[in-house]
Amino acid sequence: xxxxxxxxxxxxxxxxxxxxxxxxxxxxxxxxxxxxxxxxxxxxxxxxxxxxxxxxxxxxxxxxxxxxxxxxxxxxxxxxxxxxxxxxxxxxxxxxxxxxxxxxxxxxxxxxxxxxxxxxxxxxxxxxxxxxxxxxxxxxxxxxxxxxxxxxxxxxxxxxxxxxxxxxxxxxxxxxxxxxxxxxxxxxxxxxxxxxxxxxxxxxxxxxxxxxxxxxxxxxxxxxxxxxxxxxxxxxxxxxxxxxxxxxxxxxxxxxxx
Amino acid sequence: xxxxxxxxxxxxxxxxxxxxxxxxxxxxxxxxxxxxxxxxxxxxxxxxxxxxxxxxxxxxxxxxxxxxxxxxxxxxxxxxxxxxxxxxxxxxxxxxxxxxxxxxxxxxxxxxxxxxxxxxxxxxxxxxxxxxxxxxxxxxxxxxxxxxxxxxxxxxxxxxxxxxxxxxxxxxxxxxxxxxxxxxxxxxxxxxxxxxxxxxxxxxxxxxxxxxxxxxxxxxxxxxxxxxxxxxxxxxxxxxxxxxxxxxxxxxxxxxxxxxxxxxxxxxxxxxxxxxxxxxxxxxxxxxxxxxxxxxxxxxxxxxxxxxxxxxxxxxxxxxxxxxxxxxxxxxxxxxxxxxxxxxxxxxxxxxxxxxxxxxxxxxxxxxxxxxxxxxxxxxxxxxxxxxxxxxxxxxxxxxxxxxxxxxxxxxxxxxxxxxxxxxxxxxxxxxxxxxxxxxxxxxxxxxxxxxxxxxxxxxxxxxxxxxxxxxxxxxxxxxxxxxxxxxxxxxxxxxxxxxxxxxxxxxxxxxxxxxxxxxxxxxxxxxxxxxxxxxxxxxxxxxxxxxxxxxxxxxxxxxxxxxxxxxxxxxxxxxxxxxx
Numbered sequence: 001x002x003x004x005x006x007x008x009x010x011x012x013x014x015x016x017x018x019x020x021x022x023x024x025x026x027x028x029x030x031x032x033x034x035x036x037x038x039x040x041x042x043x044x045x046x047x048x049x050x051x052x053x054x055x056x057x058x059x060x061x062x063x064x065x066x067x068x069x070x071x072x073x074x075x076x077x078x079x080x081x082x083x084x085x086x087x088x089x090x091x092x093x094x095x096x097x098x099x100x101x102x103x104x105x106x107x108x109x110x111x112x113x114x115x116x117x118x119x120x121x122x123x124x125x126x127x128x129x130x131x132x133x134x135x136x137x138x139x140x141x142x143x144x145x146x147x148x149x150x151x152x153x154x155x156x157x158x159x160x161x162x163x164x165x166x167x168x169x170x171x172x173x174x175x176x177x178x179x180x181x182x183x184x185x186x187x188x189x190x191x192x193x194x195x196x197x198x199x200x201x202x203x204x205x206x207x208x209x210x211x212x213x214x215x216x217x218x219x220x221x222x223x224x225x226x227x228x229x230x231x232x233x234x235x236x237x238x239x240x241x242x243x244x245x246x247x248x249x250x251x252x253x254x255x256x257x258x
Numbered sequence: 259x260x261x262x263x264x265x266x267x268x269x270x271x272x273x274x275x276x277x278x279x280x281x282x283x284x285x286x287x288x289x290x291x292x293x294x295x296x297x298x299x300x301x302x303x304x305x306x307x308x309x310x311x312x313x314x315x316x317x318x319x320x321x322x323x324x325x326x327x328x329x330x331x332x333x334x335x336x337x338x339x340x341x342x343x344x345x346x347x348x349x350x351x352x353x354x355x356x357x358x359x360x361x362x363x364x365x366x367x368x369x370x371x372x373x374x375x376x377x378x379x380x381x382x383x384x385x386x387x388x389x390x391x392x393x394x395x396x397x398x399x400x401x402x403x404x405x406x407x408x409x410x411x412x413x414x415x416x417x418x419x420x421x422x423x424x425x426x427x428x429x430x431x432x433x434x435x436x437x438x439x440x441x442x443x444x445x446x447x448x449x450x451x452x453x454x455x456x457x458x459x460x461x462x463x464x465x466x467x468x469x470x471x472x473x474x475x476x477x478x479x480x481x482x483x484x485x486x487x488x489x490x491x492x493x494x495x496x497x498x499x500x501x502x503x504x505x506x507x508x509x510x511x512x513x514x515x516x517x518x519x520x521x522x523x524x525x526x527x528x529x530x531x532x533x534x535x536x537x538x539x540x541x542x543x544x545x546x547x548x549x550x551x552x553x554x555x556x557x558x559x560x561x562x563x564x565x566x567x568x569x570x571x572x573x574x575x576x577x578x579x580x581x582x583x584x585x586x587x588x589x590x591x592x593x594x595x596x597x598x599x600x601x602x603x604x605x606x607x608x609x610x611x612x613x614x615x616x617x618x619x620x621x622x623x624x625x626x627x628x629x630x631x632x633x634x635x636x637x638x639x640x641x642x643x644x645x646x647x648x649x650x651x652x653x654x655x656x657x658x659x660x661x662x663x664x665x666x667x668x669x670x671x672x673x674x675x676x677x678x679x680x681x682x683x684x685x686x687x688x689x690x691x692x693x694x695x696x697x698x699x700x701x702x703x704x705x706x707x708x709x710x711x712x713x714x715x716x717x718x719x720x721x722x723x724x725x726x727x728x729x730x731x732x733x734x735x736x737x738x739x740x741x742x743x744x745x746x747x748x749x750x751x752x753x754x755x756x757x758x759x760x761x762x763x764x765x766x767x768x769x770x771x772x773x774x775x776x777x778x779x780x781x782x783x784x785x786x787x788x789x790x791x792x793x794x795x796x797x798x799x800x801x802x803x804x805x806x807x808x809x810x811x812x813x814x815x816x817x818x819x820x821x822x823x824x825x826x827x828x829x830x831x832x833x834x835x836x837x838x839x
Binding site for chain 2: 041042044045046091094095096097099100177180199200201202203219226228
């Protein structure tokens with residue numbers, strides 16, 4: 001047997017041994033009822049704001065499911081809690097000890113035993129509705145669409161269905177931080193309203209409804225109004241209940257690259 | 259030949275240095291003409307033309323080196339730093355830590371004409387928090403993780419660079435991989451390393467003269483602060499407050515690197531203050547000394563702030579006041595003995611280290627001249643103490659705080675109930691990063707104002723488990739800060755005698771950049787969004803701003819290039835130098 005073959009075999013055995021060892025020492029399996037109770041307290045303090053008290057989701061995805069997209073096994077779940085998810089709003093729990101992270105992970109797994117109601121809408125019809133209502137004018141899905149609203153390519157993986165429904169009915173209820181509406185009036189009397197794309201202590205940059213950028217020095221502005229709690233998106237509460245279900249089902253199906 | 263050049267350097271160097279010290283440094287051509295009398299006299303009539311030409315070239319060579327050559331910086335020059343505002347001889351500009359430039363060329367009237375003179379790109383990407391030192395035309399700048407570079411202050415070109423081989427496994431638990439600056443004394447540049455050694459470099463070449471291990475990095479000890487050079491000693495503080503170290507401040511012999519004294523910030527058995535720690539909790543009591551302190555040569559006292567107790571957010575395991583954490587210490591520079599202490603936040607549970615810069619002010623207090631020390635503390639109070647005795651004179655909040663009803667007659671906070679961290683999280687102002695942090699304040703003896711870059715940010719504080727394992731995160735909780743538009747920052751001018759705010763200039767987000775006031779009536783500052791700016795020192799009105807394109811987490815300095823005032827700031831991955839166009 002050549003040396004490289006022997007090395008490969010050794011590596012394979014080594015990897016298999018580690019996997020076996022990990023499986024036999026699943027820290028979640030070893031958690032006590034007291035650990036899970038501690039995990040719930042930690043979860044309520046650190047996680048519930050985005051994922052919901054019972055893991056029903058919200059700003060963050062629902063966690064009350066038997067299978068979690070980013071937590072395929074317990075070690076992956078541990079990693080997500082400890083280190084967060086890069087490029088998303090999910091922060092890492094740097095302040096927790098290893099044991100505390102396992103307690104939270106255990107509590108999250110316990111939520112998955114609750115069966116969740118399936119979505120009743122039809123994603124295909126929802127997709128048609130998305131097109132017919134002109135949603136793409138402001139939102140990007142897989143590279144196509146306007147930019148004055150948040151991109152939705154992965155929205156189904158990031159937000160719960162309940163959250164998406166709420167956002168359609170009352171868009172102002174949770175305007176993403178990066179989509180603050182700002183109204184400016186220059187000293188010369190010019191007025192403009194748009195979404196803030198950037199700001200520093202001396203300047204502000206806006207994107208108008210036509211996706212054009214505008215930059216102002218604050219010293220040139222007579223008025224700079226930040227419209228917290230205001231969304232430029234219209235409410236879709238006038239949609240029929242079945243249409244709303246369809247649209248939610250379509251948005252919930254947008255999971256991005258798996 | 260080498261000896262001859264050195265002799266000549268010595269001869270020509272002194273007049274040049276004297277000019278710089280007076281703030282009248284001249285440009286290269288004028289410098290050459292002005293210094294010619296220092297050389298052996300030789301004219302075409304006395305020497306052959308060819309010899310004259312050779313000698314002339316030699317003189318030009320020597321002088322061109324001399325103009326840049328690192329000067330001797332004896333202790334007396336640093337003690338008298340305010341007499342030579344053309345240089346910046348120590349971390350905070352002077353031993354009083356005023357970070358105030360006596361240069362007055364840049365004024366509110368002309369600050370709008372500031373332009374970039376040069377830009378130096380740091381050698382390695384990282385968190386750049388440096389505050390350079392400038393001596394006689396050479397700028398010594400430290401870079402992340404531990405690099406020291408000597409730059410030609412005229413052009414930003416590198417003269418030499420020294421790099422510490424930092425392991426990628428280096429422990430920097432609770433802080434970034436930064437280095438905030440160097441100290442210079444005589445012919446030597448001193449730097450603390452991220453892996454916790456003190457290194458002495460030849461100021462002319464960057465060659466290592468000696469190296470002393472301060473502590474073991476494996477236990478979480480590290481050095482990020484600039485050392486402080488005093489007469490014959492180098493004072494070194496350490497980081498590691500999130501790994502349960504036992505804090506200390508060290509003094510090393512400047513010539514040999516031998517430890518002169520160590521002052522523990524956490525009292526051991528039998529020492530006063532030990533009773534403020536329940537059980538054995540003092541052993542992991544932290545109290546790090548991770549920022550450069552101040553020095554009063556007349557009293558021969560060092561003033562040094564100490565950090566949080568360990569573990570940070572779970573105070574249950576360390577009942578008591580936890581001396582001498584979150585305190586200002588006055589330490590005898592000769593012996594390392596503590597003369598007095600003042601604890602700002604007894605039994606801290608919010609990680610409000612008191613490592614901020616202690617600013618020494620000589621002023622009238624209630625009708626008589628007093629030696630004072632002022633600190634804008636991370637806990638959101640501005641304090642004024644007598645620096646001879648440590649007596650508390652005044653305390654006033656300068657930023658939003660929701661944890662104390664106020665301070666009692668002795669300066670002890672009257673802590674409000676339900677402000678401790680909890681498992682579920684408890685919202686308190688300021689955030690753990692404090693109402694200010696390591697970024698420097700500035701004091702102007704002209705306006706009598708104390709300028710501070712303040713952070714208006716609250717945080718949910720969490721209490722968690724605290725299990726000590728050497729060299730690991732020992733914090734017992736943490737925080738989730740209110741971010742985005744829920745937080746902001748400001749440069750604030752406080753009346754140094756009362757702590758009352760005179761003006762503020764609002765910033766987009768809580769800053770990490772220090773401020774510099776100047777005799778020209780300008781205050782310089784920076785923002786997280788990359789703005790470097792000038793404000794009117796009397797009114798706070800913005801005068802000028804420049805978008806550097808990088809996060810500013812550094813302190814500004816000012817110095818002369820060819821007799822003209824310049825200002826330097828590190829931003830992003832570069833050092834910017836500005837002067838009037």
